Amino acid sequence: MTDLEYFKLSKPQKMLRDAGGFFARLPKGIGTGVRKLGMLIVNILKGIGANLSDLVTTFKDGDWKTRLSYLIMGFGSFARGQWGRGLLFFLFQTVFNLYMFFPNASISGCYYLGKLSTLGTIETYKEGRRTVYGDNSFFILLYGVLTLFFIAAFIYTWRVNVKQNRISEQLLKSGHKLKTTKDDLDSLRDEQFHKTMLALPTLGVTVFTILPILFMILVAFTNFDATHQPPSKLFTWVGWDNFRQLLSSDTASYGDTFRHVLLWTLIWAFFATFLNYFLGMLVAIMINKKGIRLKKMWRTILVMTIAIPQFVSLLYVSKMFAADGLINTYLMKWGWISSPLPFWTDPTWARVTIIVINVWIGIPYLMLIATGILMNIPADLYESARIDGANAFQMYKKITLPYMLFVTGPYLLTSFTGNINNFNVIYLLSQGKPLSLQLSGNAGHTDLLITWLYKMTVNDTNYKLAAVMGILVFVVTAVINLIVYNMIPSVKNEEDFQ
C-alpha cells in the first residue's frame, strides 16, 4: 500500500490498520529488540576484551616511555615532544588524584564513594544547644555520582593516553613525523573543529542535565522525603518500595490516582495536540483564503498570545473564569445564566475549560506553521483534482490534509510529547484543581503527571515519589515515541510525497 492509498482510508480503517500493523510487528519487534540487546552486550564484552589485550600488547611491545605512561599519564607524549597533549594528560591525572585522595578526607572522592552504599551513618546531634550536623546523605549521593563520572572519565582518558603512545610509536617506526602542539591546535580549527564546538555544550549538558538526571533516578530508590531531610536527617536505600507505593492499589498507595492522572494526561495531550492542529489549520486556510483582506492584521492579532508571557495572560484568564470572575458575573448580569458556571470547580468543566483555553494559546502557533506549509503544496495536485471535479472539501480531505499530516508528522509527535509535559497551561490555570476524595497524594482532576511531580517536589518535598514519577513520565514518553515510529513508517521519509 502506498502512502497516498493509506491516506485515502477512512479514519477507523486507518486506525485498525495501524493498530493491526503495530501488534503484528510487536512480537517481531520484541524479538529484534532482544537480539539487538544481546548483540550489544556481546559487543561490549568483546570491546573490553580487545582493549585489555591491546593494553597488554602495548606494554609488552612498548619502549620505556610508553611503559612509564601507564603510571604517569602524558609522559610518553612529553618525551616525544608533544608537550601540549602531555601537559593535558598530566594535568587531568593530577586533578583526578587530588580529588580522589584529598588530604582532608571528608571532602575527597574516596570518602564519598565509601559512603555511597549506606548514604551516611553519622546522625546529627547536639552539643549543648549547638547543633552538630552528621552525614549529609544528599551530598554523599550527589558527589558519589560525580565521583563515578570522574572515574569513568579517568579510565577513558587513561586508555586514550596509552593508545596515543602506541600510535606514536608506530608512526615513528614507520618514519612519520608526530604532530606538534601547534598542529594539534590548528586541527581544532579544522579536522577536529567539532570538538571545539561541542566542548562547552557537552560540559554543560553533562553537569546540568545528565548528572542531575542520574542523581534523581537513584533518588527513586531511596527514602528521601520530608521526614528524611538532610542536613538534619539521613536517608538511605529502600529498593523498589517507592515504585510499589506509586503503582500498587492498596490504601496507602497512589496506584488508582496514578492511573487516573495518567489517563487524563493522555487525553489532554491528545486534544491539546490535535484540536489545536485542526483548528489552527482551519484558521490558516481562512486567513489565506483568496479575497480576504488585512491578512497581516489578523495574523498579528492572533500572534499576541505567543508574544505575551504566559504567566501574565494565563493567570489573568484563569481569574476571568473564576466563579465570581468577569465572565460569570457578566453572563449573570445579562441574565443568560442564573448561577455561576463551574469552570474550575467541576472536574469535567475544568478539563474542558483548560482544553478550550489551550486552543486560544495554541491556534496561533499552528496557524503560523500551517501557513508556511500550505504554500508549499504543489499546485498541479489541485489542478488535476479540479479536472476530476472535486469540490473544496474533497480537495481539502484528499490533498491538503494528507499533505499537512505528512509533512508535519514529526511535529505532531514532538507536540504530543510536549503536551504531556505542558506544565504552564495547567499550573497557571487550575493548579491541578479540583481535588477529590477519590484521588490521593494531593493530585487533582486536572493534574498532569508533570504538575503532580511539581507539587510533590515543591509543596510536599516528597522527592522519592517525584523521582519515581519522573522516571514514569520518561517511560510513557519513550513508549509513545516508539509506538508512533512503528505505526507510521512515513514519519521519516517525507520526500516520497513530493
Next chain:
Amino acid sequence: MSEKKQIPEVDIVVDQEAGVIREVKPEHLRSKSGHERRVNTSVYVILVLMSVIWLAPFVFLVFQSFRSYATESGAMVAYLLPKQWSLDNYRWLLTDPSSKFLRWYGNTLIVAAFCAVLQTFMVLSVSYTLSRLRFRGRKLIMNVVLVLGMFPGFLTMITLYFLLKQLGLTQQGAVPGMILIYVASSGMGYYISKGFFDTIPKSLDESARIDGATRAQVFRMIIMPLAKPIVIYTILMAFMAPWGDYVFASYIAFGSEPNYNVAVGLYQWVNVADYQGFFTRFCAGGVLVAVPITILFLALQKYYVEGVTGGAVKG
C-alpha cells in the same frame, strides 16, 4: 492559473490558497459569484469574532491596570471599566520605595540579555556541528539528546538547586545562577536551527574548503552570514524565555526577594494570600512586561515564522 495573486500586505504570499477552499466553477465566474461573497463574509465574521476573543483578555488587563488604587482598591472586581482611571498602579510600581518591581525587571532583563548571547552561541555551535560536520559519535550524541529530552525538566530541580548552591549561585546569586541554568543545557535545543543549516547547500562549504579555508573559517565567514534568520530566531527565543519562567526562578531565588525575576515577583501578588489588593498592580506589572516583549516579537515576527515553520517541517 493565469492570474498572479499579489497580496501586498501579506508577508507570506500563499499561492495555492485558492485550491484550499475552492468551488467547482469556471475561473471567470468564480471570483465574483454570490457564493464566494457569502463565504468571504462568513470568514470575516469568524475572524472578527476570533480577534475579539483573542484581544479581550489583554484589553481587560490594560483596563484593570489603569484602575485607581486610591478609590477602588487593588482587589479583583467584577466590572470591566474602571470608575476612575489613574496611573496609581504604575506610579507605585515604578516609584514606591517598597516596590521591588524595577529591581525584578532589571534582573530579568540581565538574564534575558545574557541568555540571548550565550544561548545563541551554544545552540548555533551544536546545530552547526551536527548539521555540517561528520565525525564519530555524531549519531550517538543526537540519540542521547533525544533520550535526555524525554525526562521531565522539573525532575532535577532540587539537584540543580544544590549544584548551584555549591557555586554560591542561589538566593543572592540567583541572577547568574539562572543564566547558568538556562544556558548550560541549551545546546539540547539544536533541532530547529540544525534544520536550517541542513538547507544550506553543501557545495558552498566544499568550494571554500578547496580554496583552503579551515572549517572554523567556513563557519565564521560562509555559514554565519547566511544564517541571519535563524540567528535572529534563536536570539529572540532565548531572550523571551526568561520573562516567563516562574518555576526555576522561584526555586533558585526563594527567600531572597531582591533577586526574583518579574514572573516570580508578580506571581506571588496574585497567588499568595499575604498580598492583599495587589491585583491591579499585578495587571500593571504584566502590561509593563508584555508591551516591550510584544513589540519586539511583532517586529521580528518574520524570523519567528521561518523558525517554527522550518522546525515543524523538519521535525
Next chain:
Amino acid sequence: MKKLLAILLTAAMLLGMVSLASAEGYSGDLKIWVAEAVIDFTKEQVEAFKTAHPEYAGMNVTIEAVGEGDAASKVITDVTAAADIFGFAQDQLARLVTAGALEEVEPGNAEAVKSENDAGAVGAVTLGEKMYAYPLTSDNGYFLYYDKSVVTDPSDLQKVLDDCQAAGKSFYFEVNSGWYQTAFFFGAGCQLTFDTDSDGNLVKMNSTYASDNGVKALKAMIAMANHPAFMNGSSFSTATNPGAIVDGTWDSTAAKEAFGDNYAAAKLPAVDGWQLGGFGGFKMLGVKPQEDEAKLGACDALAAYLSSEEVQLARYNAVGWGPSNMNAQKSDAVQADVALSALADQLQYTIPQGQYPGEYWSLATGLGDDIIAKKYNDLDDAALMDVLKTFEATCEGYLSK
C-alpha cells in the same frame, strides 16, 4: 572548584570560631523571614532591639518577605539557606520539627513564654514536652465580616445567605479548605485531633467525623454550597462581590476598604440552631538549628524580643495583628477592636489548632472540592456516612509509621 570551595569553607569556619571566642554577643549575619505586611515593622523593631542590646549592635540583619503560609516548605527545601528566624502558622510546627528545621526554645525563654501567653498559644508551640517556637499572635482564627447594609442578622447562616442573595451579593466561605471546614464539623460536635510525640511524629488520631454529627455537618455544607449566593473563597482581594465573608484578622484592612461605613464583624453564624465552631489559630516565630552557639543566643534573644508584650502590642497598633500575650490582650485598643472582638466571641466555640498531617489539608480540599462540584447532592445519609468513613480511614493512614 570543589577544592577551592572546601578551603574557603574551612577558612570561614575558622573565622567564625575566632569571632565566637572573642565576643560575648554576636555580630555576624542574621536573616529573618516575615510576611510582607510586617516587613517595615520588623525592621524598626530590630533596630530597637539593637539599641536595647548593645552586645548585638554589630549584627547584620536582613529581613525578607516570606509569608507564614510558605515558610515551612521553603525552610524544608533547604534548611541551610533558610532564615534563622522565621514566622509561620502553627499547623506547620510538626512538619518543621520532623524535618529538623526548628530549634527548641531556650529554657529561660520557655518559662516566660509559658507564663505570659494564653494557654492556647502555649499549647500550639509545644509538642509533647518540648517547646519549639515563640507565639506571636492568637488571631489566626476566622469569623464573619459583613456588610451592614446587606446582612441584617449575622447570627444565622441561612439568613446571611438569603440577605446576600437578595442584595445581589455573595457569601464567601472557603469550603475546600481543611482549616475552614472544621467550622462545620467541630460546630456540629465532631472531633478531629492528632496526638504527637516530642519529635513531631503523629502517633494517634482522635476522630468522630464518621458519626451522625459528621453527617449533619456535611449536609449543612452541601446545603450552603448549593445556595445561589454561595462563593468559595476567603480572601478579600479575590472576592469580587462580597456581602459577607468568613475570613481572619489579617484581612481587616481590606474588609474596611471593601465595606466602608457598613463594615461589621461578628462571630460565625449558626446553622439550624447550632453554632459554627472551628479552629483558634496562632502565628509564631521559629528559630532554626544553629551550628554557632553565639548566633543561636542572638536568635533566641531577638525572637524573644519580637514576641514580647511591648512588641506584640506595637504590632497590633501597626498592622492589627491580635496578640497572644495576655497583658497585651487586655489593652484598651485591642479590647475595642471590631475584628478582634468578633474573634474573641468566636473563641469559645473553637478548639486551639493542634498538629495535623500535611496530607490532611489536601484530603480536606478534596472533600470540599467534591462538595462544590455537587458530587454529594444526591447521596442519602448512609452514603454520606460512607464518605466520612473513607475520609477518616484515609486520615488515619497518615499517622507516622
